[in-house]
Amino acid sequence: MNKLMQLLAVITLIISANANASWFGSDDKPAAKQDNKVYSLKLAETWPSNFPIFGDTTKNFKQLAESMSNGRLKIRIDSKNKHKSALGIFDFVKSGQYDLGHSGSYYWKGKDINTLFFTSMPFGMTTSEQHAWFEYGGGQQLMDKVYAKHGMKSIIGGSTGNQMGGWFQKEINSIEDLQGLKMRIPGFAGEIMAEVGAKPTNVPAGELYTALDRGTIDALEWVGPSLDLRMGFHKVAPYYYTGWHEPGTELQFLINLKKYNSLPADLQSILTAAMKLSAYQMYVQSEHESAKNWSTMKKDFPNIKVKTFPKSVFDALKIANEKLLAELAAKNPLSKEIIQSQASYLKKARAWSAISDQAYLNSQSK
Structure with missing residues (x-):
């Protein structure tokens, strides 16, 4: 059992004991009034x-x-x-x-x-x-x-655990393949993709399949097999890339x-x-x-092609990530504190x- 679950188990036991006990503390103290x-x-x-x-x-x-x-x-x-x-x-x-x-x-x-x-x-x-x-x-x-x-x-x-990097209609072999690519990708990862030349966009969940099928977008990330299978993305975008943007x-x-x-x-x-x-x-x-x-x-669906971005693409994404984090840290003292805390840990x-x-x-x- 990991430390988090040990902590939660202890909390739960304490709560259960307090909720069901007729007294708190030692036997010689009066019972605490129950708020019902x-x-x-x-x-x-x-x-x-x-x-x-x-x-x-x-x-x-x-x-x-x-x-x-x-x-x-x-x-x-x-x-x-x-x-x-x-x-x-x-x-x-x-x-x-x-x-x-x-x-x-x-x-x-x-x-x-x-x-x-x-x-x-x-x-x-x-x-x-x-x-x-x-x-x-x-x-x-x-x-x-x-x-x-x-x-x-x-x-x-x-x-959700480590999320997959997304469904792509075309294989990504170099950073140039991301230039102008229209992709549904939220959060800081979307800003990184924009930094390397892609065109991140936000599409409501109910419209994702249609947008991908009709070419309104070229790629999308959703979650991973836990939720992606039911969405049917594999039918219109055969390349399934491993993750980098949301590892936890x-x-x-x-x-x-x-x-x-x-x-x-x-x-x-x-x-x-x-x-x-x-x-x-x-x-x-x-x-x-x-x-x-x-x-x-x-x-x-054996035609699904699981891919990992080439090292050159990862290197470009990491450089963009470091640049944007540095800009955030320079603008906002609390951002800097959080970024430093996460990096150190x-x-x-x-x-x-x-x-x-x-x-x-x-x-x-x-």
Whole structure:
């Protein structure tokens, strides 16, 4: 069991004990008065109703929060179909229209550039490395600093793991092949692609297949086999590239701080523990679905050509990444603090990853 799950298990045991015990502290102290008030919270999610994996995560969160609180927390989930604004979650929670949200932090870079860093950064940390940074490397404290200015708190909301680099209609053999390429790619990776001459664009999920099929875009990245298979991209873009841009994509739960601070302390703990436990469930579900769907893709669609960008392309992307990060750091002191924190932790964590997971996987491929 890794350190994150050990922590979550301890939190859950403490919460369960406190919620069900008739006393707190030593036997000779009077029992603490139980707050039996029911607190109803509304959560808005970016995803449509019954969206696989991502939507399962909010359902798991609701079940955990309500169960661990013995019904003192009641969660209502409104999907995109209900609130009609997939990318309105930040404003919903900030304003108090919704108490909670589930989305991706990098969607809010236009509102606050420092929200960008807490989803996944190109050439950055894997999921396990990033979770360690959040829990023990100062990541959560930096995220608190960013979101507190907006009256919110952000908690990890589930990882997709390492995302694939995307579906391409043509093979990429050199950096010149990216010149003028129209690609759906969000976040900082989109800015990097623009820096090397591509034309990043944003297309709603429901229009992605049609846009790729009709040539409105030449390529797109979505997630990985866990969610890509059902979208059918392999039918119109045979080249499937390995990842570089989102090595550990972490969704987020958003909490309105005013609402959070109004809750009893035990319910605050239950709320955040339920978020972290459902985030863990999403990660292992993503790993499972990707493994299962990749097996199906290899068997049923042998024409899919799995590729990795040539070294010359990676080198150009890395140079663009370093240039843009340096520009961000020069403009914004908090950006600089976050960038330096991530770089420092990555250096430390990757040295261990290299002689543990990477060395093990390399030995198995021989």
